[in-house]
Amino acid sequence: MEASTFPLTSFRVLYPSFNGVSDDDIYIIAQSALNYFSPCRGVCTNELWMLVVAHMLSLRKWIADDESPTGVVTSVTIDKVSVSFSAPPAGSDWSHWFKMTTYGQQFLALIKRCSVPQYIGGAGGRFTRGGRLR
Template identity: 85%
Template structure:
């Protein structure tokens, strides 16, 4: 992945709701978005990058529109104004932050898919693992 070149043309096609945002602002947000994920070895890095940028732009718009991107509204009272939001999950503040927008939720789904570890090996490697009770499987023999 070339981190100095954000795929702006692809971003404009995939996310037309941000056509009103200037290229300079998107480039600045794109450079900041690199702090939120690491490049994958696969082909999904640009997609992840665009999703984080879309997520950050959506949060910025919510804040500019005086909306509170803190969570889902659970109750509202009109007289003497009272608003309640859901509490962040106990698991991870990072995932809670991404779950505030649909773009962040897509990011979490894609990063989970892209970061699945790849395992390579064969018969020789399996014989080195110990079984129940600390013994080597098949007595430590290869075959």
């Protein structure tokens, strides 16, 4: 996969909040996003790719706006301004990073669904992705 094959038209329809981002910027982020997941078979790959790009663009915007995407908000106080974030879990920084945006959360849900072994065939069939009967 290369950034030039990123489904930009679909991305623009599905994620209109990024319509102000130039095509070149999206392609650069799309290339970087390939480092965060492995292509899978079927329709999941493009959807996963678009979700990672949306996640990364969201984080990038927060940083540009001087916001601190450091964790999941756990409490907010309006008077005298107070915001609390959850700390990253000890063994799952990758998952915590994705949970910082709704796009990342959707990515985690889809990657879990797309990586579940599926059974193909009847008697003498097989599981995909290394699964097996128990």
